[in-house]
Amino acid sequence: MTPDQMRDASLFELFTLEAEAQTQVLSAGLLALERNPTQADHLEACMRAAHSLKGAARIVGVNAGVSVSHVMEDCLVSAQEGRLHLLPEHIDALLMGTDLLMRIATPGASVxxxxxxxxxxxxxxMVSDDPAMKAMLVPTALPSLEDILLANAQSLVTSLQSAQDSAAEELAASVVEPAPDPALKADGPGERRVAETGERVLRxxxxxLNNLLDLxxxxxxxxxRLKPYLAAMQRVKRTQTGxxxxxxxxxxxxxxxxxxDAQKALDxxxxxxxxxxxxxxxxxxDLDEFGWQASQRAQLLYDTxxxxxxRPFADVLAGQARMVRDLGRSLGKQVRLEIxxxxxxxxxxxxxxxxxxLTHLLRNAVDHGIELPAQRIACGKPAEGLIQxxxxxxAGLLVVELIDDGAGVDLERLRLSIIERKLSPAETxxxxxEEELLSFLFLPGFSMRDKVTEVSGRGVGLDAVQHMIRQLRGGVEMDQRAGQGSRFHLEVPLTLSVVRSLVVDVGGEAYAFPLAHIERMRDVRADEIVxxxxxxxxxxxxxxVxxxxxxxxxxxxxxxxxxDVLKVVVIRERDAVYGVAxxxxxxxxxxVVLPLDPRLGKVQDISAGALLDDGSAVLIIDVEDMLRSVEKLLNTGRLERIDRRSRQADTRVRKRVLVVDDSLTVRELERKxxxxRxxxxxxxxxxxxxxxxxxxxDFDLLITDIDMPRMDGIELVTLVRRDSRLQSLPVMVVSYKDREEDRRRGLDAGADYYLAKASFHDDALLDAVVELIGDAQG
Structure with missing residues (x-):
């Protein structure tokens, strides 16, 4: 690349950055002007943004940008001078101009x-006052404003909907927060920029950034770790004083x-x-001063x-107000988004x-919630719908509420739809x-629309919202008032990198329960357990509970x-509530969340790790997974009693056997x-x-087959013998094969007993079990 080409590429990059900033100013200002077309400060801001883009495009040599921004500036100046009263149609056209400018400013795009x-x-x-001039200026092949608006709305919806799936692997993370209206100026080629405040902004x-936070x-x-050394030195000082x-x-x-001589030695x-x-x-x-300074600097480094x-919540809202407005217009509705x-x-x-x-919920509010202007006026509402x-x-969570003043949910229609889809009998x-009815809206594939449109009716919506919020370890709830609107309540962690937790001791090791899932900590007396x-x-x-x-x-x-008193953490995940002693x-x-080594796979009941102040490790509980483990224990009847007095009174514990076999018949025979016994x-x-x-x-005996899918019995026995906790566990191999080489393979792998199914009978199995581990309550 020649020096001239490098200079041109750098200038175009700067034009792209300025277009991003100025089109944001234009979009925000135009949406405000739609509600108040004569507001002077917004007119001035929009005119200046268009003027700045025109100048930047001229310097870079982007003639298309000059033409588009010039006609936008003329329109805004006419509005400033009172020669033109801005109507929704003008706002539509000006917003389309901002989109066109961004297409022009996108590297590699062809307009x-x-x-x-x-x-x-x-x-x-649109600006001309001469009817004859209007007729001359409109090309016969030019699409109507309504067609362009509808296409533009659908384009916005599609791009916002796919934002999650197409998120770049490299996030642009500003080290210094830019001003709300960042007019960025060049500070040289490449990625360097300067904000109006004079602070450099880097990418x-x-x-x-994650590595920096980890370090x-x-x-x-x-x-x-300096604190124990300081404490030890203080003890030495006291010893010397003694x-x-x-x-x-x-x-x-x-x-x-x-x-x-003795006096001299004493002196x-x-x-x-x-x-x-x-x-x-x-x-x-000196060490105390160094420790204090080091801890202050480390804390500042960590906080920074x-x-x-x-990032501010506004970062997720780029384009959402515009999307709501354009989607509403394409559906013949007047909708305003307040943030x-x-x-x-x-x-x-x-x-x-x-x-x-959030895009799903906003689309849902515009399409399903907000009524047409005539319907709203008939119900005594303003023609313009409001989404807040x-x-x-x-409490350490980000709480997001999305409220619309639309029609709410037609519960009777919802009830009929549930029956028609055979999701529930008519009597039930x-x-x-109302709460139970609304829960059906979150089922996969459920939709209140009978026909598929460009916006909805495919049954993909609230179930996807719930799934994505749960992936963030959060929750979503919905309530509504018939004829008055709906409200969605979302709760998600403020950060996935840091978690506020209650650290507890379980069996001599530290574990952490995220506070977001803790309903309460309390003491439970033994006589309170029923x-x-x-x-x-x-x-x-x-x-x-x-x-x-x-x-x-x-x-x-x-x-x-x-x-006599148990320490209990009351955890909740939606409707499931349990006390964990x-x-x-x-x-x-x-x-600070430290992800587990991916080679471990999903560790049951654990989501991540962390370090305590003293450098010791702590495992962070996956509360949702733990609640599933509790349900599994309840369903299988394996839940242990923790009333300590009852445990001490009954010291006779039944021995536990694990039977591993891919044959249902054999499994059930051995189990029974x-x-x-x-x-x-x-x-x-x-x-x-x-x-x-x-x-x-924990088990007292393992009985396993040899030939099984995924992992055979020989591999299982080998893993058991390599595990320090399990290597002393008695193992019996029961196999169809009765050949000497198969028997040798099992015993060489570490099995304690080999029993062939060909000679299998009731007494042979039970006698072998008693020989290995004794009676059931021995």
């Missing part, structure tokens, strides 16, 4: 000259009959101790790195993932409450201490035989399923 000429003719036609990749968090943790007093006492005792010891004390005091003070990940909380700070990863669900989008921080549907339908409960907020032991869920050893509450911490039995369908069960629960 046909016919599009530019057609737009210039359209604008001249860094998301990966580098800063580790730096913060490392500074905390040694000085001991010397003083010794000198007093020997004062009467001390010979000169020398006192001198050396004094020097050591002086040096220690000086070094302790974290702030770089945070509250634009400056609410949120993690950029959360913002990126919020764009698609509110964002705020609440007739008794469904048995209902074979399960343990306690009374909490006027309802019985199931009680489970964290040691069983996380496969940790149970506490040996008998206490832990050893003790360590305290609330803000943890073992159950009849009093053993507790669990089953697995293949080696992989068996290995997962062994890692998650």
């Amino acid at each position: 046909p000259q016919a599009d530019v000429d057609g737009y210039v003719a359209l604008m001249n036609n 860094v990749t998301a990966e580098r 800063s968090s580790k730096s913060l943790v490392e500074t905390q 040694a000085t007093r001991a010397l003083d006492s010794l000198e007093a005792l020997l004062a009467a009959n001390t010979d000169p 020398e010891a006192r001198r050396l101790l004094g020097e050591a004390q002086h040096l220690l005091i000086q070094q302790t003070a 790195a974290l702030a770089c990940r945070m 509250d909380g634009e400056k609410t700070q949120v993690d950029r990863d959360v913002l990126e993932k919020l764009e698609a669900p 989008l509110k964002a705020s921080h609440q 549907a007739a008794q469904l409450s 048995q209902l339908e074979g399960r343990q409960h306690f009374w909490h907020e006027e309802r019985h 199931g009680l489970v032991a964290a040691t069983q869920l996380l496969n940790r050893p149970a506490s040996q201490h008998s206490e 832990v050893e003790r509450f360590i305290g609330e911490r803000t943890l 035989l073992l159950l009849s 009093g053993y507790e039995v669990a089953v697995a369908v293949d080696g992989m399923d068996g290995w997962n069960a062994l890692r998650g629960e």
